[in-house]
Amino acid sequence: GQNIDQPTEMTATEGAIVQINCTYQTSGFNGLFWYQQHAGEAPTFLSYNVLDGLEEKGRFSSFLSRSKGYSYLLLKELQMKDSASYLCAVGINTGGFKTIFGAGTRLFVKA
Amino acid sequence: GAVVSQHPSRVICKSGTSVKIECRSLDFQATTMFWYRQFPKQSLMLMATSNEGSKATYEQGVEKDKFLINHASLTLSTLTVTSAHPEDSSFYICSARTGGAEQPQHFGDGTRLSIL
Numbered sequence: 001g002q003n004i005d006q007p008t009e010m011t012a013t014e015g016a017i018v019q020i021n022c023t024y025q026t027s028g029f030n031g032l033f034w035y036q037q038h039a040g041e042a043p044t045f046l047s048y049n050v051l052d053g054l055e056e057k058g059r060f061s062s063f064l065s066r067s068k069g070y071s072y073l074l075l076k077e078l079q080m081k082d083s084a085s086y087l088c089a090v091g092i093n094t095g096g097f098k099t100i101f102g103a104g105t106r107l108f109v110k111a
Numbered sequence: 112g113a114v115v116s117q118h119p120s121r122v123i124c125k126s127g128t129s130v131k132i133e134c135r136s137l138d139f140q141a142t143t144m145f146w147y148r149q150f151p152k153q154s155l156m157l158m159a160t161s162n163e164g165s166k167a168t169y170e171q172g173v174e175k176d177k178f179l180i181n182h183a184s185l186t187l188s189t190l191t192v193t194s195a196h197p198e199d200s201s202f203y204i205c206s207a208r209t210g211g212a213e214q215p216q217h218f219g220d221g222t223r224l225s226i227l
Contacts, residue, residue, distance in 0.1 A: 030212050042117075042204055042218035043155070050213060087155070096160065096168060097212035098145070103154040 002026045004102035006088050011108045012078055020073045020105045022088030030091040034062050034073045037085045037104065046073070046086075075107075083109045114138055115207050117219025125227055126197060132190045132222045134205030140185035141207035145216060146178070149202045161188050195226045 003025045012018040024032070031050040035043035049055055049064035049071065061074040073086055085104035092100060114137040122130050134144060143162055147155040159180050161167040167180035177199075179191040188207075192199055202223050206216035 033215060040221075042206075042220050045215035045217070048213065048215060091212050093212065097143075098157060098160055099216065100157070101147075101155040106152075 002090070002092065002100050004088055004090060004100060006086075006102045006105045008103070009106045009108070011110060012075075014078055014080060014109055014111050016078050018075050018078060018107065020075070020086050020088075020107065022071045022073070022102060024069050024071070024088070024090050024102075026069075026090050026092050026100065028093040029066065030093045030097065032062075032064055032071050033089040033091065033099065034060075034071075035087040035089060035101075037087055039084075043087055078109050080109050080111070083107060113217040115141075115205065115217045115219040117205050117222060119222060120220060121223045121225075123225045123227065124195065127194055128226075130192045130195055130224060132192075132203055132205070132224075134188045134190070134207065134219050136186045136207040136209075136217070139207075139209050139217075141188075141209055142185070143208045144182055144188040145206045145208070146180060146188075146190050147204045147206065149204060149221075151202075155204065158190075192224065195224070197226045200224055200226045 006022045034046040037043040047062035054063045059076045064071045085106050087104045088102040089099045116135045146158045158173045159167040159169045161182040163185045182188040204221040206218045208216045
């Protein structure tokens with residue numbers, strides 16, 4: 001079956017760096033997405049990785065290792081507004097393209 | 112760019128009512144639209160995938176006759192929850208994508224459905 005694991009909650013301090021890990025076991029892997037979702041709102045796209053390595057985009061970076069079924073999202077210079085859920089999502093192709101979402105990691109940024 | 116509009120944002124209605132939710136891509140043509148359901152503190156659960164002009168592909172366990180999906184144009188998809196019951200109360204979110212699977216999904220703001 002398709003499975004995505006990520007920590008349920010994390011807490012970090014304003015100005016610090018936090019790494020949110022994601023492991024997956026899927027068939028038909030077709031890329032990995034990270035989305036941010038504030039409470040009661042829709043997810044917003046953060047990053048997409050399909051090749052191994054690190055993709056940097058401002059304060060956010062995302063890493064992928066396809067051989068290990070592993071990704072992480074790195075948030076630098078944390079701000080209070082970064083408090084949100086971060087969803088790891090895997091694109092799969094099993095006769096049709098779709099995206100499977102992890103349960104999300106709720107990040108609390110404290111002063 | 113890449114704005115998806117979803118209406119209504121909140122619906123409260125009596126059991127047995129049918130509810131229609133609209134999802135529109137405002138500034139792009141969506142080759143594929145997705146409908147998700149999300150329970151509190153849980154993941155987005157894909158209900159169905161729809162491509163313009165063709166029948167929706169439903170995920171296992173999702174009742175086609177209960178959740179009617181119409182994707183009449185490249186900018187509009189609708190989800191109708193027929194004869195809704197309290198257990199259908201949830202947060203429903205649509206998303207739209209243009210191009211291939213490597214493209215991100217752009218999400219609507221969601222519809223919070225409460226069935227009394």
